[in-house]
Amino acid sequence: xxxxxxxxxxxxxxxxxxxxxxxxxxxxxxxxxxxxxxxxxxxxxxxxxxxxxxxxxxxxxxxxxxxxxxxxxxxxxxxxxxxxxxxxxxxxxxxxxxxxxxxxxxxxxx
Amino acid sequence: xxxxxxxxxxxxxxxxxxxxxxxxxxxxxxxxxxxxxxxxxxxxxxxxxxxxxxxxxxxxxxxxxxxxxxxxxxxxxxxxxxxxxxxxxxxxxxxxxxxxxxxxxxxxxxx
Numbered sequence: 001x002x003x004x005x006x007x008x009x010x011x012x013x014x015x016x017x018x019x020x021x022x023x024x025x026x027x028x029x030x031x032x033x034x035x036x037x038x039x040x041x042x043x044x045x046x047x048x049x050x051x052x053x054x055x056x057x058x059x060x061x062x063x064x065x066x067x068x069x070x071x072x073x074x075x076x077x078x079x080x081x082x083x084x085x086x087x088x089x090x091x092x093x094x095x096x097x098x099x100x101x102x103x104x105x106x107x108x109x110x
Numbered sequence: 111x112x113x114x115x116x117x118x119x120x121x122x123x124x125x126x127x128x129x130x131x132x133x134x135x136x137x138x139x140x141x142x143x144x145x146x147x148x149x150x151x152x153x154x155x156x157x158x159x160x161x162x163x164x165x166x167x168x169x170x171x172x173x174x175x176x177x178x179x180x181x182x183x184x185x186x187x188x189x190x191x192x193x194x195x196x197x198x199x200x201x202x203x204x205x206x207x208x209x210x211x212x213x214x215x216x217x218x219x220x221x
Binding site: 004031033035041042043044045048086088090097098099100101102103 | 141143145150151152153154155158168200202208209210211212213214215
């Protein structure tokens with residue numbers, strides 16, 4: 001079973017700050033997802049990556065497959081970025097989907 | 111272009127009652143999943159399906175049943191509801207087991 005650890009669990013920052021959320025996992029994977037969940041809301045997929053780095057707007061995700069580690073960065077953070085960010089590795093060995101971290105609860109204060 | 115549609119959004123059940131959570135997708139995805147999300151915990155897989163007529167248990171299947179008679183629909187049945195089933199339930203689908211689309215969730219309280 002893939003053990004997924006996210007850090008930090010909670011993060012409060014000021015608007016404009018650079019944010020980093022980390023994810024480590026125990027079992028080799030084929031891909032990793034970063035998901036976003038707003039309070040009381042649904043879950044949206046931000047990134048799927050299997051190597052290197054991806055960038056969407058102010059969001060950057062990196063992964064080191066050998067180190068079993070991924071990071072999600074937010075540049076020029078804004079209050080609308082306040083959400084729970086969830087790391088979800090995909091082992092690729094079967095159809096039983098993803099393993100999920102517990103999430104990082106991010107609050108960006110104006 | 112609805113994606114994954116879950117109904118209802120909220121429900122309160124009494125202990126021992128039964129209900130069905132509905133999930134429908136219009137993307138012709140083969141893979142569908144039911145997860146539950148408890149406070150402070152990662153999502154846990156209840157059941158999944160790789161296509162019409164095929165379902166399999168996930169990590170926490172006890173107290174639930176599913177069926178997949180069509181590609182579009184994947185209902186989750188709760189029989190004899192218990193307080194331990196109080197949770198937020200998410201349905202998800204994917205074509206290729208990599209790009210996932212999630213429903214908006216069903217918040218269920220069992221009292």
